[in-house]
Amino acid sequence: MRAEQVMQSSRYLDDTARHDCVCCGHVSFDSNACSNCQAPLELSRTVLTRGRPPRFVTVLGASGAGKTVYLGFLLDILCKGTRSIxxxxxxxxxxxxxxxxxxxxxxxxxxxxxxxxxxxxxxVHYEVRNAKRPKQFLDIVTPDLAGEAIGMEVDHPNTFPAIRCMTRNSMAMMVLFDSVRVRDSGREEDVFALKLAAYIQNLHAAPKKGKNHRMPRIAIIFTKSDWCPEAKQDPARFAKENMPGLMQFCQQTLHDHAFFATSIVGSSATMVDRYGCMEQIPFHIEPSGIVEPLEWIMQGGTN
Ligand SMILES: Nc1nc2c(ncn2[C@@H]2O[C@H](COP(=O)(O)OP(=O)(O)O)[C@@H](O)[C@H]2O)c(=O)[nH]1
Ligand SMILES: [Mg+2]
Structure with a gap:
């Protein structure tokens, strides 16, 4: 039986249809997102046009850690501008x-x-600059990741190429933990944190990245500190007391790290409907400790 097939390979010769992804290096043709990691090609185009190597910062954390709320609020503050960034x-x-x-x-x-x-x-792709030294910049480039996907990727590397590529290419990371979960079930959170830290360390290990490669700066952020005053008071001590495994790993392997505590709301309440579904209602917004992790990351910049 004879079959006819239309040859489409000529489109690969057309350079205007070709897009190099700055997150994973994959080459895609005629599409809006990278076919490997799903990063929007608009993002790659912006970085490539700028002509300076990207300085990626990404946000990681388990499901419900508070990534979306933190990231959304941080970006809103950055748009309005602070004294430093x-x-x-x-x-x-x-x-x-x-x-x-x-x-x-x-x-x-x-x-x-x-x-x-x-x-x-x-x-998300936000370019962040130091208010006093505008040449010093960072690229907050991160998909607003689902925590379940991060958990799966850590357990089975390469399930989600976007997470792997962003982790490997980031010069700094913000890793979020729910302070209430850390306080009330510290062992479970510590085990997840250890797995995540080992995953980051592995992707930045010397054989893959070269001898002179610096480990990324890691800002470890305890969220929802409006519900956990002990985390707000002294985040490093809180980590030492509740996450001994992560603490040891950080001291021995991820040298460039610091602890922070954040919260978005001043007070909130948990409502339970007649079917037993719980929903948290924020009463008023009272942000605390939102930009400090990013300011600390920026201080480590060399530009
Ligand atoms: N009390 C309090 N709760 C928060 C705060 N930030 C987030 N939450 C709660 O945590 C839940 C999960 O937050 P979300 O950002 O969606 O987590 P993600 O899964 O890591 O993206 C929210 O629905 C809120 O109930 C905070 O600053 N304070
Ligand atoms: Mg989310």
């Missing part, structure tokens, strides 16, 4: 996380849970 979105799609978070908080609710399918993640 300011940031602006590089593309219109980057504004989605900020918009969803602030929109939900204004209506006295928290944003919806992030789906675990990679093609539904909202990608």
């Amino acid at each position: 300011r940031g602006l979105p590089n593309n219109s799609f980057s504004v989605a996380v900020q918009e969803q978070t602030i929109g939900a908080l204004e209506q006295r609710r928290f944003p919806d849970k992030t789906a675990s399918e990679a093609d539904t993640w909202s990608w």
Whole structure:
């Protein structure tokens, strides 16, 4: 039997249709997102046009750790600008996380849970500059990741190429832990933290990245500290007392690290409906410790 097939390989010769992904290096043709890691190609185009190597900072943490709320609020503060740093979105799609978070908080609710399918993640690319030294910059480039996906990727590396590529290419990371969960079930959180730390260390290990490669700066952030005063008071001591495994790992392997505590709301309440479903209602916004981790990351910059 004869079969006819249309040859399409000539499109690979057309350079205008070719896009190199700055996150994973994969080459895609004629699409809006990288076919390997789903990073929007607009993001790669912006970084490549700028002509300076990217300085990626990404956000990791388990499901429910508070990544979406923290990231959304941080980006909103950066847009308004602080005394030390300011940031602006590089593309219109980057504004989605900020918009969803602030929109939900204004209506006295928290944003919806992030789906675990990679093609539904909202990608963010904000260029952050030091207000006094504008040449010093960082790229907050991160998909607003679902925590379940991060957990799966840590247990089975390469399930989600976006997480792997961003972790490998980041010069700094913000790793979030729910301070209430750490206080009340510290052992479980410590085990997850150890797995995550080993995953980061492995992707930055010397044979893969060369002898002179520096381990990324890691800001370990305890979220929801409005519910956990002990984390707010002294985050490093809180880590030492509740996450001994992570503490040891950080001291021996991830040398460039620091602990922080953040919260977005001043007070909130948990409502339970007649079916037993719980929902947390934020009463008023009282951000605390939001930009400090990023300021610390920026201090380590060499530009
Ligand atoms: N009390 C308090 N709760 C928070 C705060 N940030 C987040 N939460 C709660 O944590 C839940 C999960 O947050 P989210 O950002 O969606 O977590 P993600 O899964 O890591 O993206 C929210 O729905 C809120 O109930 C905070 O600053 N204070
Ligand atoms: Mg989320």
